[in-house]
Amino acid sequence: METIAKTAAVAAPDQQTVYEQMVSRGVSRREFLKFCGWISACMGLGTEGMAQVANALENKRRIPVVWMHFQECTCCSESFLRSSHPIVADILLDKISLDYTETLLAASGHQAEACLQDTITKYKGEYLLCVEGSVPTGADGAYCCIGGRSAEAILTEVAEGAKAVIAWGNCACSGCVQAAKPNPTGATPIHRLIAGKPVVNVQGCPPIAEVMAGVLVHLLTFDRIPQLDALGRPKAFYSRRVHDTCYRRPNYDAGLFVESFDDDNARKGFCLYKMGCRGPTTYNSCGTIRWNGGVSFPIQSGHGCIGCSESNFWDNGPFYTRLTSFPGFGIETTADRIGMVAGVATVAGVAAHAVLTNIRKHDEIGEQPGESAAAAPPPPAVKPEDKGGTQP
Amino acid sequence: MRTNTLPAPPHAFQRIYVWELPIRFYHWLNALCILTLIVTGFIIANPPAINNGSEAAFSYWFGTTRFIHFAAAYIFVFNLLVRIYWGFVGNQYANWKNFLPLRRAQYREIFTVLRVDILETSNKVIVAIGHNALAYLTYTVLFLVSLFQVASGFALYAKMSHWWLPQLFTWMLPLFGGDASLRNWHHFATWFFIVFTIIHVYLVFYHDYVEGHGVISSMAGGWKFLPTRHREAVQGKSWFTVGKASPPHPGRPGPPP
Amino acid sequence: MSARIVVDPVTRIEGHLRIEAQVENGVITDAWSAGTMVRGLEIILRGRDPRDAWAFCERVCGVCTTVHALASVRSVEDAIGVAVPPNAELIRNIMFCTQYMQDHVVHFYHLHALDWVDVVSALKADPAEASRIAQSISHWPKSSPGYFSDLQKRLVRFVESGQLGIFANGYWGHPAYKLPPAINLIGVAHYLEALEWQKEIVKVHTIFGGKNPHPNYLVGGVPCAINIDEANALNAERLAMVGALLAQAKTFVEQVYLPDLMAVAPYYLDWTKIGGGVSNYLCYGDLPTNGFADIARFKFHRGAILDRDLSHVHEVDPRDPEGIKEFVDHSWYSYQGEGGRHPWDGETTFNFTGPQPPYEHLNVDGKYSWLKTPRWKGHAMEVGPLARMLVGYASGSAEIKDAVTEALAGLNAPASVLFSTLGRTAARGIETRLVARWGLEFYDQLLANIKNGDSRTFTKEKWDPSTWPTTCRGVGASEAPRGALAHWIVINEQKIANYQLVVPTTWNGSPRDAKGERSPYEASLIGTPVHDPKLPLEIIRTIHSFDPCLACAVH
Numbered sequence A: 001m002e003t004i005a006k007t008a009a010v011a012a013p014d015q016q017t018v019y020e021q022m023v024s025r026g027v028s029r030r031e032f033l034k035f036c037g038w039i040s041a042c043m044g045l046g047t048e049g050m051a052q053v054a055n056a057l058e059n060k061r062r063i064p065v066v067w068m069h070f071q072e073c074t075c076c077s078e079s080f081l082r083s084s085h086p087i088v089a090d091i092l093l094d095k096i097s098l099d100y101t102e103t104l105l106a107a108s109g110h111q112a113e114a115c116l117q118d119t120i121t122k123y124k125g126e127y128l129l130c131v132e133g134s135v136p137t138g139a140d141g142a143y144c145c146i147g148g149r150s151a152e153a154i155l156t157e158v159a160e161g162a163k164a165v166i167a168w169g170n171c172a173c174s175g176c177v178q179a180a181k182p183n184p185t186g187a188t189p190i191h192r193l194i195a196g197k198p199v200v201n202v203q204g205c206p207p208i209a210e211v212m213a214g215v216l217v218h219l220l221t222f223d224r225i226p227q228l229d230a231l232g233r234p235k236a237f238y239s240r241r242v243h244d245t246c247y248r249r250p251n252y253d254a255g256l257f258v259e260s261f262d263d264d265n266a267r268k269g270f271c272l273y274k275m276g277c278r279g280p281t282t283y284n285s286c287g288t289i290r291w292n293g294g295v296s297f298p299i300q301s302g303h304g305c306i307g308c309s310e311s312n313f314w315d316n317g318p319f320y321t322r323l324t325s326f327p328g329f330g331i332e333t334t335a336d337r338i339g340m341v342a343g344v345a346t347v348a349g350v351a352a353h354a355v356l357t358n359i360r361k362h363d364e365i366g367e368q369p370g371e372s373a374a375a376a377p378p379p380p381a382v383k384p385e386d387k388g389g390t391q392p
Numbered sequence B: 001m002r003t004n005t006l007p008a009p010p011h012a013f014q015r016i017y018v019w020e021l022p023i024r025f026y027h028w029l030n031a032l033c034i035l036t037l038i039v040t041g042f043i044i045a046n047p048p049a050i051n052n053g054s055e056a057a058f059s060y061w062f063g064t065t066r067f068i069h070f071a072a073a074y075i076f077v078f079n080l081l082v083r084i085y086w087g088f089v090g091n092q093y094a095n096w097k098n099f100l101p102l103r104r105a106q107y108r109e110i111f112t113v114l115r116v117d118i119l120e121t122s123n124k125v126i127v128a129i130g131h132n133a134l135a136y137l138t139y140t141v142l143f144l145v146s147l148f149q150v151a152s153g154f155a156l157y158a159k160m161s162h163w164w165l166p167q168l169f170t171w172m173l174p175l176f177g178g179d180a181s182l183r184n185w186h187h188f189a190t191w192f193f194i195v196f197t198i199i200h201v202y203l204v205f206y207h208d209y210v211e212g213h214g215v216i217s218s219m220a221g222g223w224k225f226l227p228t229r230h231r232e233a234v235q236g237k238s239w240f241t242v243g244k245a246s247p248p249h250p251g252r253p254g255p256p257p
Numbered sequence C: 001m002s003a004r005i006v007v008d009p010v011t012r013i014e015g016h017l018r019i020e021a022q023v024e025n026g027v028i029t030d031a032w033s034a035g036t037m038v039r040g041l042e043i044i045l046r047g048r049d050p051r052d053a054w055a056f057c058e059r060v061c062g063v064c065t066t067v068h069a070l071a072s073v074r075s076v077e078d079a080i081g082v083a084v085p086p087n088a089e090l091i092r093n094i095m096f097c098t099q100y101m102q103d104h105v106v107h108f109y110h111l112h113a114l115d116w117v118d119v120v121s122a123l124k125a126d127p128a129e130a131s132r133i134a135q136s137i138s139h140w141p142k143s144s145p146g147y148f149s150d151l152q153k154r155l156v157r158f159v160e161s162g163q164l165g166i167f168a169n170g171y172w173g174h175p176a177y178k179l180p181p182a183i184n185l186i187g188v189a190h191y192l193e194a195l196e197w198q199k200e201i202v203k204v205h206t207i208f209g210g211k212n213p214h215p216n217y218l219v220g221g222v223p224c225a226i227n228i229d230e231a232n233a234l235n236a237e238r239l240a241m242v243g244a245l246l247a248q249a250k251t252f253v254e255q256v257y258l259p260d261l262m263a264v265a266p267y268y269l270d271w272t273k274i275g276g277g278v279s280n281y282l283c284y285g286d287l288p289t290n291g292f293a294d295i296a297r298f299k300f301h302r303g304a305i306l307d308r309d310l311s312h313v314h315e316v317d318p319r320d321p322e323g324i325k326e327f328v329d330h331s332w333y334s335y336q337g338e339g340g341r342h343p344w345d346g347e348t349t350f351n352f353t354g355p356q357p358p359y360e361h362l363n364v365d366g367k368y369s370w371l372k373t374p375r376w377k378g379h380a381m382e383v384g385p386l387a388r389m390l391v392g393y394a395s396g397s398a399e400i401k402d403a404v405t406e407a408l409a410g411l412n413a414p415a416s417v418l419f420s421t422l423g424r425t426a427a428r429g430i431e432t433r434l435v436a437r438w439g440l441e442f443y444d445q446l447l448a449n450i451k452n453g454d455s456r457t458f459t460k461e462k463w464d465p466s467t468w469p470t471t472c473r474g475v476g477a478s479e480a481p482r483g484a485l486a487h488w489i490v491i492n493e494q495k496i497a498n499y500q501l502v503v504p505t506t507w508n509g510s511p512r513d514a515k516g517e518r519s520p521y522e523a524s525l526i527g528t529p530v531h532d533p534k535l536p537l538e539i540i541r542t543i544h545s546f547d548p549c550l551a552c553a554v555h
């Protein structure tokens, strides 16, 4: 991806840089650098990274952002608004130009549609597309329409001229709750509908605010999409399992488990593994960045992780058991239940076979008359070639 | 006291060296690994409530259980590789081609075994020096499930390891819809090993009991005992013609004359 | 002069709402409200573990996050017969109050304010004047002339950048904007301050539920354990943080939100005559103070008011098969057989009969929305802050009565002004103030309980599904920020056999019923003057006064 911000700057040369805007708002140079340090720490860039961040924020213009809403619950937008570092909320409002989002736009109806059209035509190839929500492909698009047009048609149009695409949250990344079985509307993650564009999957239901902010800052600062894993998730935030950074991990290794909510072990903060915690199979930053400015995260507040940043986590339930329902056998049929049935059937079959054998094979098993060792004739001589293995 | 004047056997047996040492070694190590993996696996899946320490720093039993699982897993894998290698260099009973039911005669024997040993509707004599064709087939399935268990296990393990080997399997994760569901499959496959072991051990005893060819001890000493009166039946009739014939074992004498 | 106005998307709401309105000679004569996105949660819930349902339901909406989780755990607890410990009730109440404060403040500033506050006019304001007004209505410290002047400069630079972002194409300069520039400037300042503030108050959810949006709930209690002698549980530090956040929130509500509301209202008294809509109001009540079984001691009362007759509060029973029913005559669903369905017998079967997209107009004579149409004893009911204040007032709640009377005195207006667009917006502010107070009350009770040695937060006895009856059913009622919310569950053999949500915005935003009777959105638009049919400012003003949430309404 070549420079997003540079092109934006060409389009609107009189804009301010982020730094200028911050200064105009009374932010001191010191505070600004502190912010840069925080951002680069968040992105794991260390001190050299900080200089790069500072440089980028000082010299770049606001990039137009189009934020679409399809099948969603708006919690990703809500989460984004919670971005917690005091300066971050401001900076994100000022460093991007949020040209379209149904949640905050002053204009409605035709005027809102005009906002969208203006941006995607004026900034063709330069704007950043953010998508919150999945796209229903059932009923020819009738399950989600905006301004009389189907979500799919709108997505195709806005993705066309986008520089890069961010999929916010589990809905856009993997369909989330509406794609849970039986997925009545054909809810589809957006990466399946967009061709030839990088799609950054920012997972979570919702994603952590600072992760959302961090991904945007990365894009703007370095003019390229962050390194992604095989599932399109930024490695900076999704390369570790919740379990790997969970502060209750020592309890896990020690075998100290909560056996029931609010038992003595729960009150001591033991590991929630046996309460169904999905931390061991979930990739997210909850254990490191935590939520809402680092206040807590699900496990710290006593509930297991439900795996909200994983594809299909809704169908990996029930949530409060370690072993989950097994695909293809109906909800709540666990692998163990199937295995137990198979195991019992096997033992029963083997027992029955043993009985049958003693009846049916009686003749072969029992000593034949004249075959008792004592009465047997002397062995025939063994010819030398009969020794050892022979191939018939 | 053994003397040369042993009473004569009911009918004469020919002693045949079937299972070479690597096979026997592989077999018991494999069995041990699998039992260990099943037991530790189930403990991992559903740890017992033994909260004997009040502080995490005092204890590490769950970590140890997992360590044993992973250690057994590595042994299991390399042992499996040894067995695959031996399928190319070992004797004809160990040859890899026996494990693939590619010839019609194998199918014929599978159906015969089903009738004779499983349904017991026939008393035809089957003389298989290695395994019978059905047994080979079940071991093939076992190998395949083992490969799945290895691939899924290492895919799950990849995040806990810096070594490249486990990373080779991470493609399994998206394929099975993420860690949670792959882990579920890994758990599910465990039941195959359990069911296999029950049937396998039973059948080994069954053959020993019904046929008296010394099948059980063959996995210890390598030797099976083929009644000489069955030699005719075997000769020229078995599908079993692949692999190089193992020469008469040099170091071992036949039964005393 | 007749015109059909289409407003789609309606922005500054949650979800996908489309309004079609018929305008004759500058006045709306008919209106249709349609929800245009569906997900099918009720279908997805079938067959699942009832103890998981809260998590699915919570994802119905991230704006009113938690309320569906609350209704859900209550429905399951009702079905299996379990009462939660007092601490769990208090923690749920505190989270409830937190949700109200966050949601109502965000609604007022970020979703509703731009209908009344002209951002462009704020550029012309005299910061000294803004400061004088701000200081005359509140003690809020950030109100110096310098503060407003800095803010104004920032605004000027923003506008001069040419990239107007979310303010582009707004209705700036429209004659329906009536505020003096100084008050517009205060409004814009507090828009930004509220954005900063709202992310603080939700930390109460983070402490008790681990995150926000979508904190965790639990059937039988709350998941966070209390242990004041332990680092890994709710201890003095965690509790103190909750206390501090609640206190800060109360300050913000009392010193920013309410003063702003009372400063803006007098300029828009014409809007006390517009947007009244239906004349029936429904509440399920919430904030139990003596266990959920003791409805009489809820802070928000349960009851219904018909024909704006405040002298009589009708009893409401969500279990009554003839009470609440949902109809689909104008909704894209089909029922087996005729008539409405009580939610325990509810059905959710898609049946889209609308025009294939892209379309210009909906076929409003047939089915035209993904919302079902709920009715109470056949009546269209308005739910929400206004309903809560009216039912509380009419039920004789001293606290609610005082708060409403005080607000009306401030405006120097009779109670009848409440039946309007502005009344609805005012009621929201009034109840936020009450809730800010109550949150601290519940907090003090929680501390007192813990001090007395009660630290239970969960009841284990019915946790194991094998302890449940083979079949059972329950209803979980609540008062979501937008109004009466209830979930009905039928459990069979430990799994969900049927699950139905009837949601505040379903009541308010639904299509008309078989008799042609309009639901609140449609009814409230009738008679609204429209200055310029191309600019839907008046329409969104009234619609926003309900605080629509379409993800909720359709689910």
Ligand code: HEM
Residues within 6 Å of the ligand: B023, B027, B030, B031, B032, B034, B035, B083, B094, B130, B131, B132, B135, B139, B142, B197, B200, B201, B204, B215, B216, B217, B218, B219
């Ligand atoms: C986890 C448990 C076990 C597993 C997975 C297992 C697996 C196998 C496999 C894969 C073979 C084929 C060997 C080859 O061709 O390389 C085999 C053969 C055999 N196993 Fe096991 N085994 C188990 C336990 C046992 C036990 C407990 C016994 C004895 C009591 C036993 C006795 C035998 C015998 C006698 C054979 C040779 C069978 C024949 O000649 O057809 N196995 N086993």
Ligand code: HEM
Residues within 6 Å of the ligand: A280, A323, B033, B034, B037, B038, B040, B041, B042, B044, B045, B066, B069, B070, B073, B074, B076, B077, B149, B150, B151, B152, B153, B154, B156, B157, B183, B184, B186, B187, B189, B190, B193
């Ligand atoms: C016969 C072979 C094996 C059996 C029967 C077996 C069985 C199991 C079982 C039952 C579990 C618990 C699953 C759950 O959480 O529900 C498990 C976990 C696991 N197994 Fe295996 N396993 C086998 C081989 C392997 C191999 C070859 C590996 C490779 C490293 C492996 C790695 C793992 C890992 C990483 C876990 C998850 C443990 C954790 O995250 O704490 N397993 N296994």
Ligand code: NFV
Residues within 6 Å of the ligand: C014, C060, C061, C062, C063, C064, C065, C067, C068, C480, C481, C482, C483, C485, C503, C504, C505, C506, C548, C549, C551, C552, C553
């Ligand atoms: N309508 C609605 Fe909600 C609320 N308040 C739910 O119950 O917004 Ni999303």
Ligand code: SF4
Residues within 6 Å of the ligand: A072, A073, A074, A075, A076, A132, A133, A168, A169, A170, A171, A172, A176, A177, A204, A205, A206, A207, C059, C062
């Ligand atoms: S991913 Fe989750 S949080 Fe985001 S919109 Fe979807 S349901 Fe809401």
Ligand code: SF4
Residues within 6 Å of the ligand: A242, A243, A244, A246, A247, A248, A249, A250, A252, A270, A271, A272, A273, A277, A278, A279, A280, A299, A304, A305
């Ligand atoms: S609480 Fe969950 S994430 Fe934390 S150590 Fe235990 S299992 Fe792992």
Ligand code: F3S
Residues within 6 Å of the ligand: A205, A242, A282, A283, A284, A286, A297, A298, A299, A304, A305, A306, A307, A308, A309, C211
């Ligand atoms: S449920 Fe989600 S918020 Fe984090 S701890 Fe688990 S990924």
Ligand SMILES: [Mg+2]
Residues within 6 Å of the ligand: C042, C372, C500, C501, C502, C503, C554, C555
């Ligand atoms: Mg419903």
